[in-house]
Amino acid sequence: MGAPGKTTDAVLACGEVRTCLLPTREAVDQQVAERLLRLRADEPVRVSKRPNRYAVSPDVLTGVDCRLPTANGSKVRAVGTVTSRAALVEGRVLQATAYFSAPAGGPDRRRPWGYYLVRPGVLVPIGKVSPRAVAEGFLTRHHQDELDVGSIAEGQLSRISRLLADSFDPPLTTTDTRVRWAASPASDGDEPPLRFTVAEDGLRTLDLRLPPGTAPAAAAALCEDLALHDWLLTTVVDKLDGLRLGSADGKAALKVLRPLVDHLLHLWLPKARVERPLEALWDALEQEPGFSRQWETQVRRVRDQLLLQAILTQREALGASLTTS
Amino acid sequence: MSGPGTVFRETSAQPATKSVPFSHLSLELGHLYMEDFVEGPDRLRGHFAAVRPWVDAARAGVGSLPAGKRPRISTCFLIDDYFSRLSTPAELIPPLLAAAAEAGLTIDYLARESGCAVSQPGRRDRAELAESVLHRLVESPPPGSNGFRPPVSRTGWLTNGRRAPSGRTSAALDATGAVWEPPSETGARGHSVFMDVELWSGPEDERTWSCAFLASVWQLVRLGLLRDNGEPVLTPAPWDAKEFPAEWDALPPVVRLNPLAAPFTAYATCSILPARFLPVEHAVRVILDQVHVEPEALRQVTVRSQGEGITVPAAVVDRTSYVFPPGL
């Protein structure tokens, strides 16, 4: 047996990040952020101000004992705990992550619960598993009785939403996104380090090959960062898509564009909390499909539209004053 | 969060967990209700006389230490000042210490049970210890728990398995789910011994903690596994005065009566208790089995004990042991 809680023998890490707008009218300050993220009396909310304002709750554990999804349909039961946490970026975007790591094999029957509690965030299989089959199954399947880490992440969002029930007033409606990720150690093969797939209804999957020895927490942080920027991009693209362009209804356009400027455009800051060895994965996404490139195009569109509206409004006012005088 | 090579650090984002000293064994010399004290010195003398042989056995049981090492064992006694306060420290403590001394026993550390429940006087910034532990409970999942349906928790209670479903919740004209199911113990050997432990009662903002829950906190304190924002909790305060105060709250929650005592916190605990506490301690084990201790605190124990050539059981509950002697 390795040292308790040690996860160096993990052959797989999987998780899900859910990203949404914090449903308050304005971004919240650090004090409120700490109140929302305080899950325990004896452990602080970690906050940082550089390179942007960020606060993250302590990790909490959820016990599970169920089947793991596998691509080949083989039945694998696992017991242990899933780690979850919630974080607030600039007091404006709320993210919840639930993740676990797994060794390739475990005891052939369930041990007393204390055995699992000293291995936080580890799901120990009953018997052996094929890491690849689980990674693929985790990304592609969802069966009712199998492990559901998404709901554990959602539980964090629900808890915070309930705290805000009295001041629930989002300045714009946005679609929540779910980034489901699986990370295996990179081998010498020519596999791409990352495969990012956009599915429908806010679901994305992320298949990662990470340098051996990467901590599951570091993988989770990378995925949170990718999820945040994917959500920003998704939201701005959606809003611009729905815009009735060229219409005389300038007010309607302004109603859509203004909240983007007020609440979202300043949040783009890739790699803010990504460990250096993992930055290369971000760079891969910058190459193809080019996250930042697309973002800059969208931001330009927002600004051009606003400029245009300003000119039109000015001209109207001018026209009005000319006819009245 | 920052990786290797990070130049910029923020202390608020990087919490530190302070370490505590460790004995090999924390030995608890019995537990009494307030009513027992009222019965007088004979009751106390009888208590310690019955405890005495088992203290020697527990000492012998620490096992083999690397050559030349003497076992570090500290003794402690917990006074119940939480559920009732029939007497004062000034009246209660001196006869207690005298009775122990008569049996050839030394009480190194004296603790008050309410110290496990409420925050220390003058330290309002600190969280209630019991509440902190409550937030650290991670319920053992009955088979089939997949995350969406966490074990159905009933506020203020904790089980070692799955409760019997309450009432009928199936859809109209849906026959499934309408039959009674018995409760079950997770990981039972054949048949279940199902236990449902009440952790607290009363309204949420002024809870009364249960004896079983406070006893679990007491075990975790002795095992040196609790921190408050990284700081050790219930650190023993030296007590040199001969006199004891007339108010329980004037006494620190844990006092060191013996200046030469080994550290209060230990790798393992042994409690010598009257058999009437057996159900409570069963409940304590159910609770301890489901407390998620801060990983860094666990790691410190592992590193320290390995350095001494000692193996400490990985699971927290396995670090506790009991003696329920006759005649106590």
Next chain:
Amino acid sequence: MLVFAASDKGGTGRSVTSANLAYHRALDGDDVCYLDFDFGSPTAAAVFDLPDVLSEAEGRGLHSYLKGKTGEPLRVDVWSRTEHPQLRSRPGGSGRLVLLPGDRTGGEFVTDDENLHRCVDLVLRLKREFDVIIVDLSAGRSYAMDLALAATSPRGGLGRLKTRWLVYHRWTRQHVMAAAELVYGKQGIVQAGIAMGHEADALSAAIRFVRAAVPNLESPLWSQVSPAQYAWMRQCDTQLEEIAAGRGIGKTRVLSSIPLEPVLQWQERLITDEDVHDRRIANVETWQKMGELAQRLTDDKYWGQL
């Protein structure tokens, strides 16, 4: 905004009108979702013309979610999934229109605290994503209604959300009396709400009636009737108005009257602009009244204490 659609009896056009209401709000640019809480007989999939959804929702619908069988209730994007030929291209400037269907074999079930928690969590989550949430409740006093009242009570978790109730009834003596009873009766919405901690005035201020399938005597539909028939119908209409007023559901409490629409007599469906102007199968008045209902839903002028 959270909208509950209720009715005492079946066949009041509650589901079909609510679906049209959702459609109009989405056309106006709101992000709208429609929750089919009609636990007995989910029908929304048919109204939105989503034939595959019924079987898809098996085990993944709202009942399964509320019962704790699935963490992710099925969501169906109406614009992209509907078989309705005129709906498939989402009009420019329109908002999202999403259906959360019920399970086909859900049936009624006894609600408990777990259901309530899940219901609250779901609504709060949808509130982040949508401007208008329309919840179609089953007819009569149902567990779904119980759940809705409990969730929106001050202690329920949704007490501070802007909530409105639409009570649908047809324009007949029986329907008018039943609708009044459903709201103001001994076991009605208001009394049940008070028992759960709702403030009586605030709750009744958030309730309005929608008269459905109302015959408009001036419309060409009735131009062939004899003078005697016309006089009799006119008299009935006046009497009904008196009954309604006497039971507290007179004109001031009516948000909108949807005229009798032959198309809806034949098929429960969305009435589109094309149905009215190109194909000319539906009456323009129906289209206008649906639009009016959608406008008034969020116009505070039509709500509040009377």
